[in-house]
Amino acid sequence: MKYGEHLKANVAPEYGPEPYLDYDKLDEIIRVLSKQVPSSADQTSRQISLTTPPQTNAQGLAADVKGETEETFLKALDGEMAKVESFTLKKVTALRDKIRATEGNIRDSTDIAKSNGDPLAKDSRERLLDQAEDIAEDFLRLEKFVNINFMGFHKILKKHDKHLPNNPCKNFYVNRMHAQAWVRGDYSDLVVRLSHIYSSLRQDDLAKEPGDEANQSFLRSTTKYWVKTEDVSRVKYAVLKHLPLFLQKTSTGETDSQFTNSVYLDNDSLELYHGRLDKTPGAIALRLRWYGVGDPKLVFVERKTHNEKWTGEVSVKERFMIDESEVHQVLTNTYPIEEKRKAMLAKGKSQKEADEWEQLVREITQVCVSKQLVPTCRTQCMRTAFQIPFDATVRVSLDTNLCMISERGYDLHDMKVWHRDPSWVLEPNEITRFPHAVLEIKLQLTGGNMTPPQWVTELQNSGLLYECHKYSKYVHGCSVLLPDDVRSVPYWVDDVSLRDSINASGGSRILADSVAGVGSGANEVYSHLLPFGDVSHNRSATAVGRTAASKMASKGLIGDKAMKGDGPGLFNEPIMEDDFLGEDDDYCCSWMFPFCSRSNNYAMAIVAPTSIQKIEPKVFLANERTYLHWLHHGVILSTIASGILAFSEDSGETWGEVYALILLVVSLGFCVYALHVYLWRTAQIRSRIPGRWDDPIGPMALGAILAVILTVNFGTKLWEISQLQN
Known part of the structure; x- marks a missing residue:
């Protein structure tokens, strides 16, 4: 999708399209200029004549017959920047007026409550909270307006330099844009x-009061x-x-x-x-x-x-x-500790505080010299x-x-x-x-x-x-x-979002193979911990693992609001390069229970406001321990089955042989299930796919099968005993 269409799709209804960057108009000027082949200027001439006609093309007409020149584009660009800046400053002024009015309402409500000797009424507090929330939403909406226009100017300037390489202007205008009030302005006073x-x-x-939790x-x-x-x-x-x-x-x-x-x-x-x-x-x-x-x-x-x-x-x-x-x-370990200690005691510090201070200072000053x-x-x-x-x-x-x-x-x-x-x-x-x-x-x-x-x-x-x-x-x-x-080096240096800053500082040698051509070493083991992914795994720089909760959060929908799907057009927005949906995960036992489909899990991932799953290295060890526990139970069952089978063959007991063979199949199922869950969970941990990593159905199914077999064997033995007594 073209950025002009993306910009139109994200126009705030409260603002309308007028204050936004007219991307399509600037894009059209670039297209016209790129189709023209004007004669190049004489770079060596240092003089001009004011009475000489402009350069002509092969037909003898002015080279810029359509009237579109580089000056046209630059004037239009200046006008768009001025328009965005004017609108931004006007909205900031309006926000400050709203905050001033809300502050006055709070003072008035608080004074009335104090005069009556009562706390602030619940309905008054909720009304004032609604006013504060409206102000915050207006400010965040304005920031999104600034960001989308800021990105638009970057893209149109990049497009200009790409199609008109003889007249590059991106660097100049980007620096100029960063110096304008709507970009460099610090509006932290609103916060x-x-x-x-x-x-x-x-x-x-x-x-709270001081010392409440001492x-x-x-x-x-x-x-x-x-x-x-x-x-x-x-x-x-x-x-x-x-x-x-x-x-x-x-x-x-x-x-x-x-x-x-x-x-x-x-x-x-x-x-x-x-x-x-x-x-x-x-x-x-x-x-x-x-x-x-x-x-x-x-x-x-x-x-x-x-x-x-x-x-x-x-x-x-x-x-x-x-x-x-x-x-x-x-x-240099020449700090006058004894003098400072006496001064502390003279100011009323306790002996314990002075002792702890002295011990800390001595340890730090000594380690500075010794190391x-x-x-x-x-x-x-x-x-x-x-x-x-x-x-x-x-x-x-x-x-x-x-x-x-x-x-x-x-x-x-x-x-x-x-x-x-x-x-x-x-x-x-x-x-x-x-x-x-x-x-x-x-x-x-x-x-x-x-x-x-x-x-x-x-x-x-x-x-x-x-x-x-x-x-x-x-x-x-x-x-x-x-x-x-x-x-x-730490594992996070291989995160794709840090690549440019590390290269700019001359540290490219510490990056992974796919980035700098040097060995990545053990960092590949920790790729699952990287917040934004790494190049070697061909992940996007736009936060792999983020679900639709990221898009909800960009609209201010957190918690219950995200679950309810509040907000217009929440799932109808076009997915641009900054809107990346995480992969939907397979349910662990989909091979055993086909009704647990990928589509159901995908829908759950879309609704649930989950972020990237929290991972610690010890999670891998826990997964290995679980795998070994399942294998242990499988080996025990197979050993019992082998023993029963051996004694049954000697005694000629037919049911015992059947029971032993069934137990062998179940023990093999335990081992296969253990391997499957181990590999599945390892993949989940490495990719940090949000969702459940446990399998509540597989253990119950295997346990139920084993319980049925034991029950049948118990019933069979009871029947044989009753037959012998009769």
């Missing part, structure tokens, strides 16, 4: 004000996801409906994100990198973190220690704060945090504009210089920009309750998030920026 509205209606300030034991679960750029605003809205933004104060007001820098320390052999990559028990990561733009003033020295859950220990993160001038002392740690890699991002004050049940962070910068190759001046000067020019191989946002969900599960809140589950299954098992910004940065120093 901040929406967060205030939802927080006021939830009354988050009354939800004495409760809990288990913290952390999961990391990749989020496509076009889905960031929708994910933010899905979270802020339940958690308030952790706002940052700036000179221009409040913003929903904070500039975050983290400098990671390692030695020449990248010992800490390989420890974190291999998930060695006790492996540590050390970093120096500061917040805000400009030179750091306060620096957090942080240590993360990895422990596997099966060992009974949990991974921990510890940190202490120092002044920027003291970083040199920490890195000869130096600045190795820096991560930069804009971090948006969500959390109810004094309530750590659910914490969410979203990192956008994520990039990694190499901290190698400059003079440290005996650790006095520990990060690059912002004024230094970075070479292409010294920085890599991550193409996705990174979402981190931290759940505090208390009292044996291992079930996360429903809204978290709905978000995880919305099709907007793509889990990347054990993803690490530091590990990714080192593997891409220091390809000559690393002995092994």
